[in-house]
Amino acid sequence: MPAIDLPTADTSTAELSLAPDEFDVVRVRAVAEGLAPDREGELLRYLVYLGAAYLEAEQVVDEASSAHDGYDELHRRFGAVSAGAAVLRFHWAEAARTYADEQRAATAHGRGVGGYEALVEKLEDEIATREDRILHLEEALAA
């Protein structure tokens, strides 16, 4: 795996409460906006991530002593997440490409190795037959 700070794949399930009709409204708005993912599972996850980021950013603004300080801090965090997302996307694309290559190569390679394994089996069979015959030939000579 690439040398990036990727968390483990451990996941947890959290319960969310929202009236179904309210969620339908959110979904319609999300589609209209065109930024959020379409599938329900991903959309729910996106909404949690989006909300967490809003709350984090709003906390920064609340705690800042001036608009300048708030802007500076937000700008720094915006730069960090933008760079982080770009790096992550790059590594993910690389990993996915390697995975696809490995899958293709493993299939071809597997066929090659399978052929070689069949050859080994045939060699072993022939060796056993010839060893047996050599024994019989030796017995015939000894008789």
Place this chain on the structure above:
Amino acid sequence: MNVELLTADITELDELGLDVQQAFERGCKAIGNRPTRERIAEKPDTEAGVAELVDLFAERSADLHLVRFSFATAAPEYDRSTCAFDAIDARGREIQRDVAPTLRARLRELRTREAELERAVAMRGLDPRTIGPMVPAGEAIDPTKRPGEGPRERRHLTPLPVRRSLLSRLRRRGPR
């Protein structure tokens, strides 16, 4: 409704003093009520600039976390694939480098011994073809060494001549 998140996401929310439901509600509130531009347009250090950065940061951070979730959950499968590929590759190399050449060499020895014994049996007036078991006709494997099988031969380069120092070169040239 249930949402699947990385355990690392929940830890991060905890560190910010937030819970999943709280974040979800804020996310729902933001959807449809935020600008959808991707770059900074407002003047810095202004209220509008700060508000814009809040929106941009939130969108970019959500995007980063979505990518991270997808990558992190796919990573074990990527690792398994690499391990499986390496195992197939190693087995192929092992057969090609060690197993097949050893078996072919053994087969060559056996054929030589078999031929010797066949000649000896024939000299005794016996027909060696009556002594089995025989390898079926056309099924005998060619035991000659194949290119690419066995340990890779290293190319040896002629060693470079000893480097002479300036002094020794002058000495060699001798006095003029």
